[in-house]
Amino acid sequence: MVQVPQSPSDLAAILNNPVDLDFHLPDPEDEEIPELDFQQQVDNAWLVCDRFDLQTEIWRGRILRVVRDREKKGGDGRGTGFLNWLKEREISKSQAYSLIQLANSADTLLEEGKLDPDAIRSFSKRAFIETSKASPEIQQLVTEAANKGDRITRREVRQLADEWTAMNSDLLPDEVKEMAASGSLPSRYLSPLVKEMEKLPDSHLKVLRGEVAGNPDVDTVKQATSDARNLSKYLDAAAQVQAISETTLDVEMALEEALRVGCLNTAADMVKQAAQLEQTIAKFYMTWKRLGSLADRLYVDTGASTPNLRSLLTCLERLAGEVIEVNLDDTGERTIRLKVLTDAE
Structure with missing residues (x-):
């Protein structure tokens, strides 16, 4: 672990031996360098910067946390000292707490034994942040891969998350899970479907599950995802439209009919536009009333002069x-x- 300098002389010694990031970048005008080698050299340099940046951000978060906690214990109770400390260093409050959250996530993963300290070097900055926001199950999968020495980028985090979702969601039929496990149906198409299906009531899931189970291919999954998204929009918008809520219209039956004749997208868009129109009319009326009130006041205050x-x-x-x-x-x-x-x- 890097020791914090305790005196000006210690700090001077560190500054006299800074971290050397002097890369030998390829010449962009050298046509003799194959494109694959050029990209590899640039990617390697970028990866080192990304890892260095991640570890720096984590330590900055820890430093900010220490300053904040010190202020909580001995400050005025309003955090004025901490805010002044941030202001002097031109750090916004949101940026500071974002760094503290990153440090908290790193320390939690380390303290729980999920992540080896050296494995942090395997992460890109964005991949680590994405991992810190993921569910415990996804964190477990990602940290296991990192502990093995695998390079972890956001793509790997999302891929592992998609695979876990595809294999563990109760919303997907067994036929789909089997195809995802065999690799014949890419799991990246299934995660968006699950996210949209989670927004729907059980009564609307049966049809979608049946369609996907009957023809478990990419095109069907994409169509089911689109249908689920439109279903969700329809239900959300219909609940906001007074012209619908004030009648005895059976919204569910209208929805089933739209599904049956293949015009769900049109119906969903129509209901959404109706909701927006009602909101616009309400806003228009209040603005119109305000304009009239101001005009009346100005008329009283003015005259021939x-x-x-x-x-x-x-x-x-x-x-x-x-x-x-x-x-x-x-x-x-x-x-x-x-x-x-x-x-x-």
Whole structure:
């Protein structure tokens, strides 16, 4: 473990012997270097920087944690000292806590014995962060691979996560799991399907499971993923539309009919647009009321001495009045007129 310098002389000794990152990068204009060798040399240099950066970020997180905890114990209770410390070093609060979280994740994996200290070098920075956010099962798989000396990038983390999801999700039929285990059906296509299926009630899973089990190939899985996504959008949007909730419409039956005739995407988009329209109308009404109130106030405060302000009010009458007019093009040939009526009227 690197020892923290305890005195200025110790610090000077370290600075006199800095870490040497003097790479011998390939000449980009040397056509005699094969493309494969060029990419390999660049990739190796990048990997060293990535690993060095990761370990630096972890230690910075530990340093920030120490400063924060010291402030908690002896500060003013509001964290002012810690915030000032960050300000002096031009570190944002969100950045600081992101680094502390990274350090916490690293220490947790090390303390629980899941990760060998030397294995951290096997991770890219992004891969480690992704691992720290993953479920314990995924962390176990990734750290086992890292402890073996495998290079861990975000691709490896996601691949392991997809494989675990495909083999352990109760939402996928056994036929699909068997094909995923044999490698005939790539697991990367199954993880998005599971994520979308998790959003749906049980009543809508049977059809999707049946389709995938009956024809377990990539195209069917992609289509099922799209259908599941549209189902989720439909259900979420339908719950927000007052025009639907205030009637006796059987939303579930309408959904089943859309599935049967193959127009689920259109139905889902229509309901989503209806929800957005209602929200837009509500926002429009509140803005229109605000504009009218401001126009009335300005009318009271002005008179013959403010002809230009009166002209401004006249210009805006077409928007603040009971009938609203808006031109849809620059020529003024297409105009939309809206009349606002409320229950009070």
